[in-house]
Amino acid sequence: MMKDRQHSSEACLSSINAVKDALYVLNGKWKLPLIVSLINGPKRFNEIQRSLSEITPKVLSKELREMELNGFVERKVFDTFPVTVIYELTDYSDTLGPIIDALSLWGTQHRQRIVEMRKLEPVTT
């Protein structure tokens, strides 16, 4: 029986490009965490900022605009005083679910692994 690798050269290339395409849109430090932050429901600008500790308003603003352009987030303004703005995930952002789930799960497991490794390797300084 033929091994996968025998006929996977083009498949490999197209996978690489598919992954690169995805990363191109989801680039940076904040895109995915931002989506996670909104999964529970719409949030206001300041709420998002607080949930992603350490992000500055300038960066958050920029990220949100990019996400809006990419169709992941919808911005809604309410004419109160002071003005109220909420950000809300779109249906399209739901398609990112598997990616986020996989990253979240792996991140959790990876953190545990690091902890385990620290136990096995006592301080060597």
Next chain:
Amino acid sequence: MMKDRQHSSEACLSSINAVKDALYVLNGKWKLPLIVSLINGPKRFNEIQRSLSEITPKVLSKELREMELNGFVERKVFDTFPVTVIYELTDYSDTLGPIIDALSLWGTQHRQRIVEMRKLEPVTT
């Protein structure tokens, strides 16, 4: 029945951090594509370079060393002339499978979506 969001505030924070942890290790433009490139089997330095079109040797070298440190890749040297070096995925890198699958699938679908949208929005210049 209670909605998820009611009791998901901490869960949300921990998901955000899990995702951030994962992204911290898998950061940059090349980590994941590099792994995809090796999925079919071990490759030599130049083979990897060719499969990831456009990556420069300096960057590839740096990425590979990081991946080695993180336990995703193993480097094997053969004492031929000129020297032969192959890079090979470790078992641990298999745990990234779901992430890569999800990214690859999404990337493919996303590309198609872009194409569809271009059809619907004829040139506006």
Next chain:
DNA sequence: CTGCATCCTATAGGATACTG
């Protein structure tokens, strides 16, 4: 062939202050 040394630039991302 493998990959380091050097140099270089663009940009991501942060600090701070300010506005409608």
Next chain:
DNA sequence: CAGTATCCTATAGGATGCAG
């Protein structure tokens, strides 16, 4: 409250050349 304006720095990543 929801951002914008400015300024700043670190670094990712690329170009090129050379070495074992």
